[in-house]
Amino acid sequence: MSGEIRRGYMPALDGLRGAAILLVLLRHAVALPLQPATPVDAAVAAVGRLGWTGVDLFFVLSGFLITGILLDTKGQPRWWPNFFVRRGLRIFPLYYGALAVIFILLPRLVDWADPDYAVLRDHQVWYWTYTVNFLNAFTHGRGTPLYTAHFWSLAIEEQFYLIWPLVVWRCRPETLLRVALFAGIAGLAWRLGFVLHDPANVAGTFVLTPGRLDGLMTGAALAVVARGPNGLQTCTAWSPRVFALAVVALAALVVTRGGLEYSDPVIAVVAYPVVAIGFGALLVASLSAAPGSLLARTLRNATLRRWGKYSYGLYVVHYPLLGLLQAHCSWCERGVGMLGGSRLPAVLALALMVAAGSYGLAWLSYHVYEGPLLGLKRYFEPRPADRASPAPLSSSHAV
Numbered sequence: 001m002s003g004e005i006r007r008g009y010m011p012a013l014d015g016l017r018g019a020a021i022l023l024v025l026l027r028h029a030v031a032l033p034l035q036p037a038t039p040v041d042a043a044v045a046a047v048g049r050l051g052w053t054g055v056d057l058f059f060v061l062s063g064f065l066i067t068g069i070l071l072d073t074k075g076q077p078r079w080w081p082n083f084f085v086r087r088g089l090r091i092f093p094l095y096y097g098a099l100a101v102i103f104i105l106l107p108r109l110v111d112w113a114d115p116d117y118a119v120l121r122d123h124q125v126w127y128w129t130y131t132v133n134f135l136n137a138f139t140h141g142r143g144t145p146l147y148t149a150h151f152w153s154l155a156i157e158e159q160f161y162l163i164w165p166l167v168v169w170r171c172r173p174e175t176l177l178r179v180a181l182f183a184g185i186a187g188l189a190w191r192l193g194f195v196l197h198d199p200a201n202v203a204g205t206f207v208l209t210p211g212r213l214d215g216l217m218t219g220a221a222l223a224v225v226a227r228g229p230n231g232l233q234t235c236t237a238w239s240p241r242v243f244a245l246a247v248v249a250l251a252a253l254v255v256t257r258g259g260l261e262y263s264d265p266v267i268a269v270v271a272y273p274v275v276a277i278g279f280g281a282l283l284v285a286s287l288s289a290a291p292g293s294l295l296a297r298t299l300r301n302a303t304l305r306r307w308g309k310y311s312y313g314l315y316v317v318h319y320p321l322l323g324l325l326q327a328h329c330s331w332c333e334r335g336v337g338m339l340g341g342s343r344l345p346a347v348l349a350l351a352l353m354v355a356a357g358s359y360g361l362a363w364l365s366y367h368v369y370e371g372p373l374l375g376l377k378r379y380f381e382p383r384p385a386d387r388a389s390p391a392p393l394s395s396s397h398a399v
Helices: 011-031 039-073 079-109 115-122 124-128 132-138 151-170 173-197 209-226 239-257 265-288 294-299 302-309 311-328 344-380
Strands: none
Touching: 011 039, 011 265, 011 294, 011 302, 011 311, 011 344, 039 079, 039 151, 039 209, 039 265, 039 344, 079 115, 079 124, 079 151, 079 311, 079 344, 115 124, 124 132, 132 151, 151 173, 151 209, 151 311, 173 209, 173 265, 209 265, 239 265, 265 294, 294 302, 302 311, 311 344
């Protein structure tokens, strides 16, 4: 594309979303359940634990897409209400539907004797108000039991949707770039202060919004640059080198720190901006890749794009489903001795069940439940007379 972004649906973005949700599944459904008993188990678990970076890829994509939508529609009548209504139609039905199942439907169908459910029920206001990331940090994860802790990232996304439009409304594009840079630097400083102040709660930097601005601001900055006079052309040439440098830097951290766990204070302070910049470079490379290139063919793969299309639903349902299957699949533990002590085959079988079940539920939700509500978005499109500006760049959805 020679660095110039096209407007409208872009298949590569769904491909990146597919990659992001697969990274998340790799960590949650493979690395976390796998208790290494052999060198192969340990190697697979070490690679799988890197899957937390999938959330950062989601953040980069959200920053890019949401900022682009806001810039492309800024100044049109009902700019602000239309944005919020369209966002609400995309994210609220599934999110609040999931909460209704957890807090309203299930207690009437099953006997919730588990004390963890009492904790969950007592803290449910944090879930309903998109502030569960604060609950997670304040309780060191103990306030988000029964495989619901992953809602922290959806809370950060919603907080971004509420605050960032104000910033875009007040700022010119060049000022917006400076705000994004300042926010990224301020986030790094905030994480350093947090780690020094509360070293026992380093993981809090992973879920609190001030510490997770790197990806969102990287995507936002790229959206501003993409709408400049030269588009992304100035970034295209160096994106492969920046991505390679980011990979080398992360590999160095893995070697020197023995892994890339966000509970490590050095990783918590240093790694997030490196991951964000690396994924930002990957985004630029994806948007500028020649149609016949390996990257373009990979991201346009129909299967990967379908995983991206349903990534929101997959993210919401996969973790509770994992907990349900783990609690009722004791067969996964049988026969381990015959496999040389390795738990990898059993864990991979569990992961396949989680992936298949999550995909089926996400597909069903999208086409039966969310789809009719998404159709209402057409009533909140820019008016025909207001379409002088380019149509917003979009993927199939933005989480």
